[in-house]
Amino acid sequence: MTSDLRALRYEQRDAVALVTLSRPDRLNAWTARMASEYRWALEHANADPSVGVIVVTGDGRGFCAGADVKALSVLAAGDDYRADDGTLLGVVAEHPTAPDFDHAFSWPLALDKPVIAAINGPVAGVGFVLACFCDIRFASDSAVFTTSFARLGLPAEHGVSWILSRLVGAGRAADLLLSSRRVDAAEALAIGLVSRVVPDASLVNEAVEYAQRMATELAPTSLATIKRQLWSDANQSLDHAATAAEALLPEMLASPEFAEGAAALAEKRPPRFHRGA
Secondary structure, rough: OOOOOOOOOOOOOOOOEEEEEHHHHOOOOOOHHHHHHHHHHHHHHHHHOOOOOOEEEEEEOOOOEEEOOHHHHHHOOOOOOOOOOOOOOOOOOOOOOOHHHOOOOOHHHHOOEEEEEEEEEEEEEEEHHHOOOEEEEEEEEEOEOOOOOOHHOOOOOOHHHHHHHHHHOEEEEHHHHHHHOOHHHHHHHOOOOOOOOOHHHHHHHHHHHHHHHHHHOOOHHHHHHHHHHHHHHHHOOOOHHHHHHHHHHHHHHHOOHHHHHHHHHOOOOOOOOOOOO
């Protein structure tokens, strides 16, 4: 099935799925085709028991420059643009999710596996949205972030106002969205938009190595549970979050993963968690 991909590449490096947006001649500008393939690739990785973590990056000198200019021009004329160069790929498997995470860009938050964005070069518009809806963000030292929406007479699209406020705080989110100014990698790190800045040449390798450590040293059930807690608790009270965590604890204390983690700690060795086929 990966041979059907035209707008991105999918490869597996040990327990890490690497998804690369691949329209480098267009700075990986977003199209309907890319949206379909991106959904397929991440759902495929999420359903694959040999994959523990997903890394997303861009081919060439940019991560994603936003919607394709052709798409914007056609939409401005009142038409419906589809970059439909062949049959679009369907979702691999449906999984239950809350309404918050059943939208065009928010759905990765409902996956079981962490999604890490390795952001190289420019990222703008819907590319900025895509990066925000990953769980963790690395940036190359040449990365430049722009929200762009106000420059195009658009709203803050796809729920980015919700996620960005939670990543950087309401005041900084207002600054980024209302000014549409450019933010370099150093500022992105300082305001908490990204977790780490690394040299361009080592960006993907460092993100994959980080993901590989997560995939091999941490319990997969714990990763899925903690990710669900992070995003589902965002709209809940502290009482709800604490009560839900307390309810999970007895079940997870009785799991084989906890037994292995405790044994590894006592024996001063890396844990050997079972990930499936």
